[in-house]
Each structure stands twice: as structure tokens, then as C-alpha cells.
Amino acid sequence: xxxxxxxxxxDVRVEDAPDPVLQDPTDAIVRVVRSxxxxxxxxxxxxxxxxxxxxxxxxxxxxxVEDTGSEVSVIRKGDFVIAPFAWSDGTCEFCREGLQTxxxxxxxxxxxxxxxxxxxxxVRVPLADGTLVAVPGITEDSPLLPSLLTxxxxxxxxxxAARSAGVREGDxxxxxxxxxxxxxxxxxxxxxxxxxxVLMGRHKSRTDLGREYGATDVVAERGEEGIAxxxxxxxGLGVRRVLEAVGxxxxxxxxxxxxxxxxxxxxxxVPQYGDGQIGWPFFGRNLTLTGGPAPAxxxxxxxLPGVLDGSVDPGKVFDRAIGIEETPEGYAAMDDREALKVMxxx
Amino acid sequence: xxxxxxxxxxDVRVEDAPDPVLQDPTDAIVRVVRSxxxxxxxxxxxxxxxxxxxxxxxxxxxxxVEDTGSEVSVIRKGDFVIAPFAWSDGTCEFCREGLQTxxxxxxxxxxxxxxxxxxxxxVRVPLADGTLVAVPGITEDSPLLPSLLTxxxxxxxxxxAARSAGVREGDxxxxxxxxxxxxxxxxxxxxxxxxxxVLMGRHKSRTDLGREYGATDVVAERGEEGIAxxxxxxxGLGVRRVLEAVGxxxxxxxxxxxxxxxxxxxxxxVPQYGDGQIGWPFFGRNLTLTGGPAPAxxxxxxxLPGVLDGSVDPGKVFDRAIGIEETPEGYAAMDDREALKVMxxx
Numbered sequence: 211x212x213x214x215x216x217x218x219x220x221d222v223r224v225e226d227a228p229d230p231v232l233q234d235p236t237d238a239i240v241r242v243v244r245s246x247x248x249x250x251x252x253x254x255x256x257x258x259x260x261x262x263x264x265x266x267x268x269x270x271x272x273x274x275v276e277d278t279g280s281e282v283s284v285i286r287k288g289d290f291v292i293a294p295f296a297w298s299d300g301t302c303e304f305c306r307e308g309l310q311t312x313x314x315x316x317x318x319x320x321x322x323x324x325x326x327x328x329x330x331x332x333v334r335v336p337l338a339d340g341t342l343v344a345v346p347g348i349t350e351d352s353p354l355l356p357s358l359l360t361x362x363x364x365x366x367x368x369x370x371a372a373r374s375a376g377v378r379e380g381d382x383x384x385x386x387x388x389x390x391x392x393x394x395x396x397x398x399x400x401x402x403x404x405x406x407x408v409l410m411g412r413h414k415s416r417t418d419l420g421r422e423y424g425a426t427d428v429v430a431e432r433g434e435e436g437i438a439x440x441x442x443x444x445x446g447l448g449v450r451r452v453l454e455a456v457g458x459x460x461x462x463x464x465x466x467x468x469x470x471x472x473x474x475x476x477x478x479x480v481p482q483y484g485d486g487q488i489g490w491p492f493f494g495r496n497l498t499l500t501g502g503p504a505p506a507x508x509x510x511x512x513x514l515p516g517v518l519d520g521s522v523d524p525g526k527v528f529d530r531a532i533g534i535e536e537t538p539e540g541y542a543a544m545d546d547r548e549a550l551k552v553m554x555x556x
Numbered sequence: 557x558x559x560x561x562x563x564x565x566x567d568v569r570v571e572d573a574p575d576p577v578l579q580d581p582t583d584a585i586v587r588v589v590r591s592x593x594x595x596x597x598x599x600x601x602x603x604x605x606x607x608x609x610x611x612x613x614x615x616x617x618x619x620x621v622e623d624t625g626s627e628v629s630v631i632r633k634g635d636f637v638i639a640p641f642a643w644s645d646g647t648c649e650f651c652r653e654g655l656q657t658x659x660x661x662x663x664x665x666x667x668x669x670x671x672x673x674x675x676x677x678x679v680r681v682p683l684a685d686g687t688l689v690a691v692p693g694i695t696e697d698s699p700l701l702p703s704l705l706t707x708x709x710x711x712x713x714x715x716x717a718a719r720s721a722g723v724r725e726g727d728x729x730x731x732x733x734x735x736x737x738x739x740x741x742x743x744x745x746x747x748x749x750x751x752x753x754v755l756m757g758r759h760k761s762r763t764d765l766g767r768e769y770g771a772t773d774v775v776a777e778r779g780e781e782g783i784a785x786x787x788x789x790x791x792g793l794g795v796r797r798v799l800e801a802v803g804x805x806x807x808x809x810x811x812x813x814x815x816x817x818x819x820x821x822x823x824x825x826v827p828q829y830g831d832g833q834i835g836w837p838f839f840g841r842n843l844t845l846t847g848g849p850a851p852a853x854x855x856x857x858x859x860l861p862g863v864l865d866g867s868v869d870p871g872k873v874f875d876r877a878i879g880i881e882e883t884p885e886g887y888a889a890m891d892d893r894e895a896l897k898v899m900x901x902x
Binding site: 303304307309311312374447471472477480481483484485486487488489490493494495496497498499500501502503505 | 653818827831834
């Protein structure tokens with residue numbers, strides 16, 4: 211099969227790889243129908259340590275189950291399935307609470323233990339019954355495929371930001387970052403009833419989509435100027451909830467600047483730093499810092515009905531579709547910000 | 557009148573000072589009946605920059621109203637009152653939400669604007685109607701004075717830790733620090749229904765009192781050993797809520813070590829650091845960091861009935877009572893850990 215490998219910053223290749231096979235009785239083999247490139251894939255694209263073997267890539271995909279191990283009983287051959295970006299057993303203490311990213315027996319794609327990535331024609335899925343969600347009635351030519359694919363990661367991640375931040379009816383919210391996750395955070399905040407949603411971003415095509423998803427205001431400025439604008443929009447004292455969808459230190463500083471005393475910063479952008487300001491300026495204002503990698507698995511079922519009945523259309527974040535052979539160009543387009551989010555069709 | 561001044565680390569003096577007078581029409585003058593020394597007063601006792609004028613000290617007191625300004629209408633001469641450790645107008649957006657420490661017109665004792673401290677025979681209280689809580693029927697010889705005094709700070713602060721952490725029925729909780737605030741955090745967690753309350757502290761007389769307040773376990777070990785013990789007690793995965801009542805970096809590291817994935821660390825010890833670990837090890841586990849200076853004012857009314865009817869006895873944290881002339885010895889006793897918390901009688 212064809213699969214995507216990254217060897218060094220900027221060095222993405224599509225290569226032949228062995229077809230995945232069942233290894234554990236809880237595995238399933240999924241033939242990928244749609245996959246995509248994530249904003250977080252750009253981190254290694256910028257800074258990975260060069261590797262002679264290359265690393266597999268991708269953690270978002272939907273597809274059709276081709277084979278299942280002897281202990282797989284919920285998922286069946288032929289099912290159309292959504293795979294969240296972490297695999298999990300569905301039965302441990304954390305999974306039962308809906309924190310599947312901390313599953314005691316799970317893990318993340320491309321993260322060792324022979325579990326490879328989703329930018330490939332097929333994937334071995336460990337703990338298939340816990341990990342995958344079957345969606346009856348979906349065919350490979352369904353117009354819903356892009357929106358279903360967002361349930362692998364970005365829609366669930368945006369939802370996690372808003373949910374972790376505790377967004378409620380009437381709230382004021384700032385979303386930092388106009389990437390796909392930021393836009394999904396806007397959508398989630400809107401669904402949770404936020405009254406004012408300020409999107410901080412500077413790419414007009416993206417912020418226009420953000421307005422479609424529910425942003426009431428867009429602030430393109432950064433730094434002190436951006437902070438002052440957001441605070442003004444929120445009546446001078448700042449916003450109650452900040453959804454930080456970037457992961458770089460300036461975004462955290464921006465969050466500290468725009469949040470109201472007593473408010474919450476929920477991060478879903480993977481932090482590219484270790485330490486950050488949590489001393490008196492944070493403490494004295496009774497701020498809360500929360501968030502983390504979304505337990506996307508927990509959100510697939512609750513978010514699925516809105517996708518299926520068309521009341522939301524998160525799939526609009528995909529503004530380019532390519533074949534797997536064009537994946538290197540897809541990375542470059544996302545890195546150059548020519549594309550918001552690139553879908554890979556098989 | 558007599559008042560306490562600090563001039564340099566370890567240099568505490570009791571001196572004559574002018575009697576406070578009404579300055580603003582919203583002021584009251586309170587004759588202090590009981591005051592005390594706070595664990596946080598030990599921070600300047602260790603590290604203050606020497607000052608020729610000295611600084612006033614103290615932010616916890618109960619007393620009797622001697623005089624009121626022309627715009628004070630709720631509080632009256634002769635009222636027995638509790639003063640929280642921050643003064644606040646009671647009417648601004650933050651006060652109405654119960655975050656009086658962020659009051660738009662308030663402040664902290666000993667923090668400029670001519671507002672002095674509570675380790676004195678009398679205090680000018682700004683914004684008296686917003687700040688003070690009158691307690692009818694209390695006389696100056698009431699056996700409840702120590703418990704009423706804890707509502708100025710430590711009981712409210714312990715309560716804030718448990719409330720910010722979201723302690724619920726059946727929770728597992730670790731309390732870091734066996735000072736008065738840590739013990740009050742134990743009491744609060746118990747009142748909120750925590751099932752397991754592990755107190756981390758190494759002073760037996762204090763941890764014994766902690767057991768009285770509801771600690772189910774005491775862990776004297778620190779570092780990796782202490783972390784392993786707490787995690788074991790909590791079934792191996794860590795506790796859901798950590799109440800951090802110290803403020804030094806090792807206490808934060810301890811908190812990160814004992815908390816369960818998806819859990820919450822609530823800090824009420826004033827952080828003696830600026831930056832701390834909030835990168836992947838924090839983010840990846842979906843931890844929440846919250847807390848801050850307690851809006852003690854918000855908690856006085858709800859906590860008062862339990863104090864008045866004797867169902868709780870937070871005043872036991874005072875294990876020494878002195879006159880104001882002995883205050884320097886009181887500081888030394890707390891610094892040497894000979895005394896848990898020192899009350900000053902007038």
C-alpha cells in the first residue's frame with residue numbers, strides 16, 4: 211500500500227509500505243477512505259530530527275473495516291468507521307469517564323508500539339471495539355465524508371476547548387487561532403450558547419468562515435493592541451473564556467491578556483513550551499488553566515447527530531482535496547497557509 | 557495606639573502609631589478585638605527589603621465599630637464585625653459575582669492607598685459597607701472569637717481551595733501543607749463530602765488536628781516517596797483534587813505528582829515563583845490549574861452559621877494567644893514552627 215513518511219523538516223514522501231495485518235485479537239484493519247493533514251503535523255514538518263527510517267504520519271481518518279481480530283465483537287467487517295486521534299480500550303477507568311486520551315492501555319497514532327499513521331491506504335487499529343465508531347448507512351461517496359472526518363480530531367478538539375472552558379449560555383469567549391481547530395472552537399462555543407465570540411486571527415478567508423460558524427467579532431491585531439481590542443469588545447474587563455488553539459507562547463500570553471479575572475483559559479493547541487507564567491499575575495486574578503488533548507472518542511457519538519442531519523457543517527474547514535501521491539504538496543500548502551486544511555482522498 | 561511594623565527580615569516591632577481617623581465617607585474605624593499572624597506574613601519575615609519607615613502588618617481581624625463615615629449605612633457603631641483580608645465595595649461586577657479580591661475599587665490591607673494593617677489596636681476600614689460583616693450578639697468575651705477570626709482568612713481560604721477544585725461527594729483529595737490553611741482545606745473538603753482526604757505534612761501535632769478535621773490519611777514523606785504513597789492511597793492513579801496550601805515550587809511539583817489525569821490542582825498558597833511547568837506533562841494529562849486569593853468576603857455569610865452553632869470549630873488552628881506587645885515573639889514562634897497560628901488579643 212501507499213503510506214506517507216516524513217524524514218526531516220520539509221521532507222515528506224509517499225512510499226510503498228507493507229499492508230497492515232492483524233497482530234492482536236482486538237485489532238481491526240481499516241481501509242482508509244478519507245484522511246487529512248493536521249496543523250499539529252506541521253510541528254515535525256518544521257522541527258523533526260532527521261530520521262533515516264522516516265516516521266509514519268496522520269492521525270485522522272475514516273474508512274471501511276476490512277478485517278477484525280477474533281476478540282472484536284462490536285465492530286464488524288464492512289462497517290464504515292470514524293477513528294479518533296487516540297486509540298483506547300473503552301473499558302478502563304479513564305475511558306469510562308470519557309478521558310480516552312489517558313486510556314490505561316491506549317495510545318496515539320504514530321507513537322510506537324507498531325501503531326502507524328492514518329495518512330496511508332490502510333491502518334491497523336488496536337483495541338478496535340474501544341477505538342472505532344461505526345456509522346451505519348454511510349457510503350464511500352457520501353457528501354458527509356468531510357464532516358465525519360472532522361470528528362476524528364478537529365471538531366472534537368474545538369468542542370473540548372469550549373467544554374473544558376465551561377462555555378455557557380450568554381458567555382463572552384475569545385478564540386485564539388484561525389486554524390481548523392480555532393474555527394471548530396468557534397462553532398462549539400456557538401453551539402453552547404456563547405453570546406459574544408471574538409476570533410483572533412488574521413487570514414480573512416479563515417475568519418470569514420469563522421463568522422459563518424458563529425464568531426461575532428474578528429480581531430486581526432496581535433500583542434497589546436489585539437488584547438486591548440478584545441477587552442474593549444468584552445466591556446473592558448476581558449472575556450470569561452479563552453479557547454487557545456495555537457500552542458505557541460505568544461498565544462498563551464495573548465490568552466492571559468484577554469481573559470477576565472476569575473475566567474478560564476482552555477488550551478487545545480499542543481504547547482510548544484515547557485514552563486509558563488503561573489505566578490502572582492495568574493494566581494492573583496483567580497484564573498483557571500485547563501484543556502489538553504481532546505478525548506475525541508468521547509465526543510463522536512454526541513456530535514454525530516448534528517453532522518448527520520446537516521445542522522452543522524464542520525467539513526467546510528477542508529478547502530483542498532488531494533490524492534495521497536500529492537501529500538507532500540498538501541503539507542507545503544498548509545505550511546504556506548495557502549490551504550486551511552487538506553483532505554486526502556483514496 | 558499600638559501597631560506592628562516590620563523593618564527587615566526578622567525585625568518586627570510594636571510601636572506607637574497615630575489613631576486611625578475617618579478619611580472617606582465610606583470608611584469605618586474598627587477597634588480590634590482579635591487579630592493574628594498569617595503564614596503569608598512569614599514571606600516578608602524571610603525576605604522583605606529593609607525599609608527605614610517599616611511596613612504595617614496584618615490582614616485578619618475582628619472587632620467593634622467605633623465610628624463610621626457619612627455614607628456608611630449598613631454597618632453601625634457598636635457592631636461586632638469580621639473583616640476579610642481584602643476590602644471591597646460590594647457593588648462592582650466582580651463583587652456581585654463573589655470575586656471580591658478583584659473588586660474594581662478594593663484592595664488588600666497593607667498595600668498602599670493609606671490602608672494599613674490589622675495587627676494594630678484599631679484600623680481604618682475603607683468601603684466599610686462592602687467589606688465588613690456584622691455578627692449580632694457577639695460579645696468581646698465570646699468563646700467563638702477564634703473561630704470567627706478564621707473567617708477573615710484561613711477558613712475562607714481553605715474553603716476556596718476545595719470549592720475551586722470542585723470537591724464533590726466521594727472524591728479523593730490531597731491537601732499539601734499542614735499549616736492553618738491546609739488544615740482548613742481538609743475541613744472544607746470534608747464538609748463537601750470528600751471520601752478520602754490525604755494530608756501531606758510532617759508536623760504531628762498539626763496532622764493530628766488535620767485528622768480531627770477529617771483527614772483520612774497522613775503522608776509525611778515528600779518528593780517521589782510522598783507522591784508514590786499518595787498515589788497508592790488513591791488506588792494507584794492519583795487523586796482527583798489537590799489543594800495546594802504552601803506556595804513554593806516543590807509543593808507545585810508535589811501537586812503534579814499526586815494528581816490523577818483529568819484532575820484539578822487548586823492553589824491557595826501564594827506562589828513564590830513566576831513560571832512553572834504547564835507544557836506537555838501538564839497538558840497531555842488534561843490537568844486543570846485553578847485557585848487564587850480567596851474572596852473571603854464571599855464565604856463569611858455561608859460559613860458563619862456552622863461557626864455560630866458550633867458544628868465546626870475552625871478556631872482550633874490557634875494554638876497560642878498573645879498580647880500585641882509579644883507579637884515579635886509570635887512571629888518567631890510561627891517561623892520556628894513552635895506555633896501553628898498565633899492569635900493576638902487586645
